[in-house]
Amino acid sequence: MKVVISEEFIKRLHSIIEVRGSGRRNRQSEYRGPTPPGVLFAVYDNLTGKPEYIPPESKDVPALMRDFVKWINSEEANQLPIPIKAAIATYQLLTIHPFEDGNGRTSRALATYILSLGGYDLKGFNSMEEYYIADLQGYYKNIQMNLPPLYYEGRDNPDNLAPWIEYIINIMEQAFNRVANLAKSQYHQHSDPVIKSLEPKEKKLLRLLLSGTGTISPKEIAAEFNVHTRTVTMWAVEWIDKGIIEPASGEKRIRSYKIGKKYLDVTLEQLGYLDN
Template sequence: MYQPRFQYTHTIVKSLMAIEKYKITVEMLPLPKDIEKELRNEAKLKMTHYSTRIEGNPLDLEEVSQAIIKHRDRQGLKAEQEVRNYWNALSFLSASKRLKIQISENFIKRLHSIIEVRGSGRRNEESEYRGPMRPGVLFAVYDSITGEPEYIPPEANDVPQLMKDFVTWINSDYARELPTPVRAGIAAYQLLTIHPFYDGNGRTARALATYILSIDGYDLKGFNSMEEYYVSDLQGYYTKLQMGLPVLYYNGRNNPSDLAPWLEYFVLTMERAFRKVARIAESKYKQQIDPRVKRLEPRELIVIKLLLGKSGDITPKEIAEEFKVVPRTVTEWAKEWMEKGIIEPASGTERIRAYKLGRQFSDLTLSDLGYADTDQQ
């Protein structure tokens, strides 16, 4: 089985902690449904534009938007078809997430077939791995300026076993125990390294990483797009993927001693993207809400939501269960919440067994917090 090697560095750990912080922020901020839809569509459009731009697609963001709106399947310019393909691939990933589809070789082949639809005619349900090149022709990734090979992938005959080992690793207990951003970063790197298809490997690798992040709850409600950061630093993106390793796969790329340089870049890029999404979500949230609510921290919003949902008192144990902490932690948090007037004792003063909503917040409703009325159930 494929066994990636890497060491956790200070940079990786720091970025992972920041990612968790921003993830929680976005999850705890309720937004109106129309705002969420707007942010999801915007992120999907950016992912489509920038992931295809990395591979040389000339369309700008507005042209990509128009190409998708036209939705002329497999018609028009090649560049338009390419962005529609990627848009459709992201829709396929969303549907797969709802159906809880596990990653397999067939899944990756299906994903690639959507990304690489060309011309008219019947679609292939699944792509095939690349085969041997004709004598005298080298399959390689070439420098667009010098024309020299930047990377010579493994031979076609080795691809099926490499992909089998790769997918086995993705679904292994070892891989699932890794932080999701690390697992996604390794998956993107390894698929690009194997280069199982003639074309579309970069887009497929980025889409696969997106799916891994999404199914584990790291898509920030669908608001996240990392690809724009790769485009802003394409040389850095390619340099980190290369990691100074030899051009030939069999000379060291088949088993790098440490993937940390790439993983540092991947999670740092993810941190930057998550920070931006968190700030946008906070801004959108503050534009929609009661001035009193703007001053509240994410945890405080959740507590008020719980109290409004119960239409009465709430115990420290119930709060602890919501945040997955021990009741003693809630007791400490409650001291600050009472000072702010968010909650008041509902029973007793020395040994508080329940809390109720503070008077200055007692007239709030779920809609004031940004939740739909149906969220109260």
């Protein structure tokens, strides 16, 4: 069911992300209030301890959030390409920083929801969150964009959001490409008789060959499978018979193996091994 994005929706989304325990889906968070005298509400640099970003005052948050939600549902926003709308929404919610904590996760979850409403739904096969976490330095660099730390000095309406939008689009590209590759891999595994006939350890053997130099010794295989080299010798007879591998060096005593001609065109993707 598609739920219209409202302030209540965002508050409940924040509660689901931040609150632990049962009943959290029936709760909704509240916007942050004023800080005690002499305390600055800011995002601080972990290394220097200096304010990296100073959000708007708490008294301005309700009006800013009303305008934000109004924009999300406006004709102007709905005419934008969905990924660009999601990127702008992420930036604006992060910049308003309406909650004491969890603003980043909430803004990214909101972006994911906006994308899903527009047909960019990964159906749980992958999450863009893992890409943000893997590149926190790039994430913070692109959200900062060398802008002044104070919200009222240009953070509210930057002249150029292109660096941030391009960063989000790149994250999307990585996530969606990974799902596409996974789909292709599953297709090959279930439809290609050559791939379908392989046992798990045979797939692993081919992965070792494809990921390495193209040859592998019995000792290396034994180490990977945690077995004795005599066991590898017995396995190798069957693997050679099936055309999976063939001797690469040695005649009476085989010192290394290479991929058999039958499997020369097999890729890691077809075997189900995907790059991160």
